[in-house]
Each structure stands twice: as structure tokens, then as C-alpha cells.
Amino acid sequence: MTMQDQVKANIIRGIRKLLLNSHSMSKAEITEALSISFPTVSKFIQEMVNRGEVLSLGLLPSAGGRRARNFAFNPDFVHTLLVYLEKEETKYVITDAFNKKIQEDAVESFLKQDPRALSAFLRTKLIDDPSIRTIAMGIPGAVNGDVISYIPGYPLYANQNMRDILNLPVEIIIENDMNAAVIGYQNRKGLSSDASLVYIYMGANGPGAGILINGKLVKGHTMFSGEISFIPINDNNRFLPESGFDLEDERFIALISKLIQTISALLNPSQIIFHQSEVNELFLNKVNENVRRYFPSEHLPELYVSDWDKDYKEGLWDIAKSKLCEMSF
Amino acid sequence: MTMQDQVKANIIRGIRKLLLNSHSMSKAEITEALSISFPTVSKFIQEMVNRGEVLSLGLLPSAGGRRARNFAFNPDFVHTLLVYLEKEETKYVITDAFNKKIQEDAVESFLKQDPRALSAFLRTKLIDDPSIRTIAMGIPGAVNGDVISYIPGYPLYANQNMRDILNLPVEIIIENDMNAAVIGYQNRKGLSSDASLVYIYMGANGPGAGILINGKLVKGHTMFSGEISFIPINDNNRFLPESGFDLEDERFIALISKLIQTISALLNPSQIIFHQSEVNELFLNKVNENVRRYFPSEHLPELYVSDWDKDYKEGLWDIAKSKLCEMSF
DNA sequence: TAAACTTATTAAAGTAGTTTAATAAGTTCA
DNA sequence: TGAACTTATTAAACTACTTTAATAAGTTTA
Structure with missing residues (x-):
């Protein structure tokens, strides 16, 4: 990755992070927050509007001069599938870009089954909602990159590379449940x-x-x-x-x-x-x-x-959101 | 600090880090190591040569084509004063840019005296060697930025902002001795x-x-x-x-x-x-x-x-070296 | 030993973000 | 209500890194 690609990726990540954490913003506010020039923000926002990632929301009230145009991340530009693999059941939530629940359910635990059963299940969800671009999974075990390196009690998942075995056409992120919870707590507070x-x-x-x-x-x-x-x-x-x-x-x-x-x-x-x-x-x-x-x-x-459950839920979303900011569309 | 200033600072830091960790390098090697373009490396090296920071060392043996010019950091462009404040004595070392000892001695412990005595002592060293641009000090106590936040047994140094109280015309860096040692170990190994x-x-x-x-x-x-x-x-x-x-x-x-x-x-x-x-x-x-x-x-x-003493010595130098890479001359 | 090949360096054109100037669209106040 | 001021946006000039082409300086081989 060349140096200017990094600069570009940095800018996009910065804009996404800001827009995903606020209801809406003007170009001037983004300029201020990221310490980059207005024309650059303008160019990137234009591209994002063009590809449907960002919505132009009309004009803000005047602050003493010309009214600024208001922009927001398009909530339905990407959906995320959050999967909580637990002992007794497997919970899942499909959320929009602002973590608003679109669908939520709990099904039988996949931990006791072959991971390919999970793969098949997730595939149906991806077909139902083609906006899903990321799957984030929380796991009661140790995670090393894409690999579950240690998961007591569930030998079918031990030492599996989840990205490979699930083999799905979207980003896969896995994280230990405790780690997700501490990140969720940090963000919630x-x-x-x-x-x-x-x-x-x-x-x-x-x-x-x-x-x-x-x-x-x-x-x-x-x-x-x-x-x-x-x-x-x-x-x-x-x-x-x-x-x-x-x-x-x-x-x-x-x-x-x-x-x-x-x-x-x-x-x-x-x-x-x-x-x-x-x-x-x-x-x-x-x-x-x-x-x-x-x-x-x-x-x-x-x-x-x-509240551990809230922290865990939020944490997995935060991890998915970080990934979302890095992705190219 | 604007975005392109950051880019520039990154490049300089990268080149310095490479040159300070190797005897000498060609522009092509730097280009390769930093993933930046040859003309950019060329421009920066030229500037560094102009200000005496980098030495042009003649031609390398041919690798099958035109011979490359060889460059090295000028050892005497900056000297560093490393100070080890210990219970029984205060050790100090003046080193060149490659951590080669120029002067080394141990004097009475300044920990029992007013910090201003230390300041006066250091000032004489700066006058003796005007090439000294950085003082790095290791301290048997907790350090928070420039402040010694906790140092049992030496009340004269407790809660002092060392940068302020020493008031010297060079960069001051202080670090806890254990922390310096672990960094030194990391680098030595x-x-x-x-x-x-x-x-x-x-x-x-x-x-x-x-x-x-x-x-x-x-x-x-x-x-x-x-x-x-x-x-x-x-x-x-x-x-x-x-x-x-x-x-x-x-x-x-x-x-x-x-x-x-x-x-x-x-x-x-x-x-x-x-x-x-x-x-x-x-x-x-x-x-x-x-x-x-x-x-x-x-x-x-x-x-x-x-060897704790070696690790500590090396660690304080490593910390000073990192600072050196950030400085502007 | 000269043509073919390799590597290093320099020069010129291209790309992308910043700065500054110009313009657009409001508000405020006499 | 229009002159002065404020803020947002667009346009043009500028700066700096990259890419590509041209040149320089070697080595290798027929």
C-alpha cells in the first residue's frame, strides 16, 4: 500500500468514523474534526454521496451566514450481522449502520454442531438481506486473527480458521466474548x-x-x-x-x-x-x-x-463498526 | 500539524531510524525499506546532507549496473547526554549518534541534593559539548510525562517537573529505570x-x-x-x-x-x-x-x-534515539 | 570490444491535498 | 432596505509525493 493510498484510506476512515458516531454533520464540522482541508472533505463527501454511502440532508440553520449543507451516513448502505455463539443458544442481530436492530432472534446453539451448519445458516441470512457486508461473531474462546485457538468444550470449533470454514462472501470478524465486552464498556461509558x-x-x-x-x-x-x-x-x-x-x-x-x-x-x-x-x-x-x-x-x-450482556452486544458492534470504517465499497 | 507536515515528519523519522540503525545505506535501500519513491528519498537525503546531518560516503560496489552512492548518519551531528540518577552516584555518558561513548563518568549522587544542583552540573556539560541536543535521564521513580510523580526517599525530586526545574536549552526526557531496562532488553535482543x-x-x-x-x-x-x-x-x-x-x-x-x-x-x-x-x-x-x-x-x-545494567543503559539510549528521530534541526 | 543488459540517478509529467481568492447565500443593523 | 458582516462553497494557484521516461554508469557476453 503506497503512501498516498494510506492518506486516502485515513481520510475515508476518519469521515466514516465521524458520521457513524453522529446523527449528521456539515463539511465544515468534518474539516475541523479531522484537520484536513475543506476542498478535500468536499471531494470525498461527494464521492460518498455518489455511491449512496452518504445522504445529503438539506440545509442546516444559519450560523450567521450562508447555511451549510448537512450530511449523514446512509443507515441502509451497509447492514451488519452480529452473531453471539453461546453455550445454550446462538443469538444473532442484523443491524443497520447506526446499530439499529433490523432483525433479532435466538436459535439452537451452533457450538455443538459442525461449523458448516453455522455456515449454511449464515448464508441464508446473507441471501435474505444482501445489504449485509460484515459478520462479527463473539465466541467463548481464545481468538487469534481468524483462528479459534482455544475453546474448551467445543472441539468442533477448536483450531478452526473461521474465515476459511465459513467461506462466506462477506467480511468475517471473530472476537472473544470477554474482549468484546471490555471494548463495549469502554465505548458505552x-x-x-x-x-x-x-x-x-x-x-x-x-x-x-x-x-x-x-x-x-x-x-x-x-x-x-x-x-x-x-x-x-x-x-x-x-x-x-x-x-x-x-x-x-x-x-x-x-x-x-x-x-x-x-x-x-x-x-x-x-x-x-x-x-x-x-x-x-x-x-x-x-x-x-x-x-x-x-x-x-x-x-x-x-x-x-x-451489564455484561449490554457491554458484550455493544462491543461486538463496535468491533464491526471499526471494520466498516476500513472497508472499501 | 497539518496532514502533509505529518507525511513529511514521517519520512524524516523513517530515514533517521534506518540510518541510525545501520552503518550506511543507499537511496535505493531506503526507498525499498520505507515504501516511498526514490525521488522523494533523494530530495530528503539531499536536504539532510546539506545541513550536515547525513554524510555522503562515496560509491558502493556495483550490483551489476551503475554504482550507488552510499550515505550514513553523521555521528557527530548530534550528541546525547544520558544521565543515570542512582542512589549512591550519578552516572553520565555523552554519546554520539551511534551511541559511541565520547565521555563517561560517575559523580556524587544528585538525588540527595536540590535538583538545581543537577541543573548546574548538566549546564556545564552542555557548554563543554555544544553538540548535545538531548538529555535523557533514568530515575528510580514513577514518571508521568515530564513530572516525577513518585520517588520514595528523595523528597526534593518528588512531583517536580524536570523540564521546568532543570530549565535547559535542550530536549529533556525522563523515564523510570525499570521501564528503560525493558525497552533496552527488547532492542538488545x-x-x-x-x-x-x-x-x-x-x-x-x-x-x-x-x-x-x-x-x-x-x-x-x-x-x-x-x-x-x-x-x-x-x-x-x-x-x-x-x-x-x-x-x-x-x-x-x-x-x-x-x-x-x-x-x-x-x-x-x-x-x-x-x-x-x-x-x-x-x-x-x-x-x-x-x-x-x-x-x-x-x-x-x-x-x-x-544484564540489567546493560539493558538499562541501552534502554535509555533507545528512548533518546526515538526522540532524536522526531526532532527538527 | 561493442552490443545487450543492469542498476542508479535525474528530469518531466501526473496526482492529490492545501492555500488563497472569488463567489454565493445568509444575517445584522443603521 | 441596503451596506457591512458572517459563513459556506467553489475555483484557481500551489505544493509535494509518485510515476514514467530519459540518461548515466556500470557489467556481461558474443
Whole structure:
């Protein structure tokens, strides 16, 4: 990719990102936001209008002079198919360019079946809605590029290159569910793009964490990061609540306290987030108080509860949206 | 900074980086390495030669056709003053553009004195060698931009903006010593620019770690990352070897094993590095064997010993070199 | 040893974003 | 209500990197 192709790609990505994150904008606003010249914005917007990607929305109220023309991303220029592969069921959502639901449903879990069954199912969705240009999938396993490198319990998906095996005529993006959730949280809360966050999920199949450092996902050398059940907090050299998830139990409080202390000492993130169905404010207050006895409080992260499902849903969309900004139409 | 200024800065940075990392290069080699056109390289090299930044070194042997002209960065175009602020003494090195030592000495520690004493000292060095354009300082404390945000034991330096208080007519860069060491290690070993490494130092004043994730230093929300003494491995909710640093002692082996297990479970780095004066191969083998009992061995990092002093020295230079590539002359 | 081939460099034409000037379309105020 | 001002858009001149062509300076081979 030559240097001016990169410049061009940068401009298009910038314009798309702005338009996808706001209802509508004028050329002057885009010029200002991207620090590029008005004529350049004008040229690119014209091209985007020509190919139906951007809609010209008429005139904005005057700001003291000639009224500016208003532009918005065409919601139906591209649709996205978001697929959530879960143990009990496979959820999917078809959304427009602004993440507005067009169709939503849950079907039998494909994780227990051959991936080709999933491929066939997705193909029917692509035929029903030819506007779909991207499929983003969330997976309860480790992802390395297009490959599922580790997915306990679902051998049919282990070490599969999903792009190859699904073999569909659209962009395929896969991501680990915890990683998607932490990205979703970051965006839902409007946190900075270089945030450092750790999202903790106790889960039925053992705990896990999604880790974002300097705004980038921490995947690890062998895609094994965030496997907090292997932190040797208990006597058995693991981190697993033998006492169960009893929010009143002192032992459970001590366990989570040590986890937080460990993460804080090593990474010093600004926030640690828990699933709202797993902990409550009272519990976190107790934990917070407990950790302060052993750790300087000015360096402790904020402890928050959040809605994991919402964060996960949003996160997968954010990942798809980033891809959308990169695509060429 | 407008878009084409960025393009220009990118090109200059690219050329400098190449020339500073190789003895000499032809224009064609630079063209190839940077994916920019020959005439553009030619233009920039010409400018750099004109201002004395680059030397024209004559003709290379023929590769089957017309012989190419050979270019190299002028070693004496800029000198750098590297300052290592340590407890017992302050070391400094003046180096040329290829990190060749021009002058080296150790003087009384400035950490116990007012920073203005350091300023006066550095000023004499700048007068002695007017080629010095950058001062890079390594500090046993947390650094946030130009500010020393935390430095136990040296209250005169705490919360000082070093750029302001030193008030010198050159670029000032400060970095934590552990962070510099991990960068130095990365470069000395020629590791990839997105490596994930943890450098562990037991130290006299308590242990610390320099953490590099996806090629970026992890500094933490309040510059408190890597404070591994606060990891609650012992019963007292800390990580401090009560048994002393006895490499034969089972308790010490267990302690380090748990530290490695913790780091691996959370971050899954490719390497964990120890100081060669603190551990030995035999000890690390024992630790490695120990961790494998509780942690999947395919996800364990490689354990290495390295020369901390060399890594630190090299790291501070690498940081200064990066700055040098950004500067305008 | 001269024609054919290779590689490096320079020159000229092409492409794409920026800057500046001109024009269009509003608002404000005497 | 029209002169002065404000903001948006378009047009033209400018700048800078790329591409292609021409030239320079070697090597190889019949």
C-alpha cells in the first residue's frame, strides 16, 4: 500500500468514523474534526454521496451566514450481522449502520454442531438481506486473527480458521466474548481511547477477564491472557471460590480483594468492572475497604458494576463498526 | 500539524531510524525499506546532507549496473547526554549518534541534593559539548510525562517537573529505570516491536517490574504499575521474600513461582526476564518446573536472565534515539 | 570490444491535498 | 432596505509525493 493510498484510506476512515458516531454533520464540522482541508472533505463527501454511502440532508440553520449543507451516513448502505455463539443458544442481530436492530432472534446453539451448519445458516441470512457486508461473531474462546485457538468444550470449533470454514462472501470478524465486552464498556461509558480497564466475569465455566491496556486488547503471547482462574491465590495455587459465590462470605470477599490487589499492583488500571448479576454495590464496598488495608488507596482502581450482556452486544458492534470504517465499497 | 507536515515528519523519522540503525545505506535501500519513491528519498537525503546531518560516503560496489552512492548518519551531528540518577552516584555518558561513548563518568549522587544542583552540573556539560541536543535521564521513580510523580526517599525530586526545574536549552526526557531496562532488553535482543515482556528486579528497595505489552510500556492510571511488592502472595498480603533471597530455599522458589504464575495468568507475556546478579539458570529451572505443576506449560513464558545494567543503559539510549528521530534541526 | 543488459540517478509529467481568492447565500443593523 | 458582516462553497494557484521516461554508469557476453 503506497503512501498516498494510506492518506486516502485515513481520510475515508476518519469521515466514516465521524458520521457513524453522529446523527449528521456539515463539511465544515468534518474539516475541523479531522484537520484536513475543506476542498478535500468536499471531494470525498461527494464521492460518498455518489455511491449512496452518504445522504445529503438539506440545509442546516444559519450560523450567521450562508447555511451549510448537512450530511449523514446512509443507515441502509451497509447492514451488519452480529452473531453471539453461546453455550445454550446462538443469538444473532442484523443491524443497520447506526446499530439499529433490523432483525433479532435466538436459535439452537451452533457450538455443538459442525461449523458448516453455522455456515449454511449464515448464508441464508446473507441471501435474505444482501445489504449485509460484515459478520462479527463473539465466541467463548481464545481468538487469534481468524483462528479459534482455544475453546474448551467445543472441539468442533477448536483450531478452526473461521474465515476459511465459513467461506462466506462477506467480511468475517471473530472476537472473544470477554474482549468484546471490555471494548463495549469502554465505548458505552465514553472512556478515552487509551483507557486501561479490566473486566472480570466469574462465569459458569470458571472466571475470566477482558484486559484493555493503553486502549489495546491484551491477548497474550499464546492468546491465554485474562485466565485469572490460574492466579495462585488459594492454597491450591488457583483462583477459584471454594466457598461459592456468597457475597456475604468473608472468604469470598477476601478472595476478590486479593484479585483486585493483584491486578492493581501489576497493571494499575483506572477501572475494574464486574458483572451486575454477579456482585452488588455493598459487596464491592466491602471489597474496596478490605483492599485499602493492604494497598495504597490513591492507586486503587474504581470498582464498577456493569451489564455484561449490554457491554458484550455493544462491543461486538463496535468491533464491526471499526471494520466498516476500513472497508472499501 | 497539518496532514502533509505529518507525511513529511514521517519520512524524516523513517530515514533517521534506518540510518541510525545501520552503518550506511543507499537511496535505493531506503526507498525499498520505507515504501516511498526514490525521488522523494533523494530530495530528503539531499536536504539532510546539506545541513550536515547525513554524510555522503562515496560509491558502493556495483550490483551489476551503475554504482550507488552510499550515505550514513553523521555521528557527530548530534550528541546525547544520558544521565543515570542512582542512589549512591550519578552516572553520565555523552554519546554520539551511534551511541559511541565520547565521555563517561560517575559523580556524587544528585538525588540527595536540590535538583538545581543537577541543573548546574548538566549546564556545564552542555557548554563543554555544544553538540548535545538531548538529555535523557533514568530515575528510580514513577514518571508521568515530564513530572516525577513518585520517588520514595528523595523528597526534593518528588512531583517536580524536570523540564521546568532543570530549565535547559535542550530536549529533556525522563523515564523510570525499570521501564528503560525493558525497552533496552527488547532492542538488545532484537525482539519485535509489539513484544509483551515483563522485566523483574528484586532490588534493594523492594522488587519492581517493567512491563511492556503490545510493544508499549504499561505505566498505569496513577503511574503505579509494576509495583509487584503489593501482590498478595504472602500471608501478609504482600510479595516480599521473608526468607531472604536464598536461591536454594524452597520458600523463595515457591514465591517466585507464584509471581510468574500470576503474571502469566493475567498477561501471558512471551518472556519474563530476571537480573543475572539476582537469579541463576538452576534456580529458574526449578521455578519453571514448579510452575508447570499448576499452570499449562504451553502458555508459560520463557524465563531469561539478562544484564540489567546493560539493558538499562541501552534502554535509555533507545528512548533518546526515538526522540532524536522526531526532532527538527 | 561493442552490443545487450543492469542498476542508479535525474528530469518531466501526473496526482492529490492545501492555500488563497472569488463567489454565493445568509444575517445584522443603521 | 441596503451596506457591512458572517459563513459556506467553489475555483484557481500551489505544493509535494509518485510515476514514467530519459540518461548515466556500470557489467556481461558474443
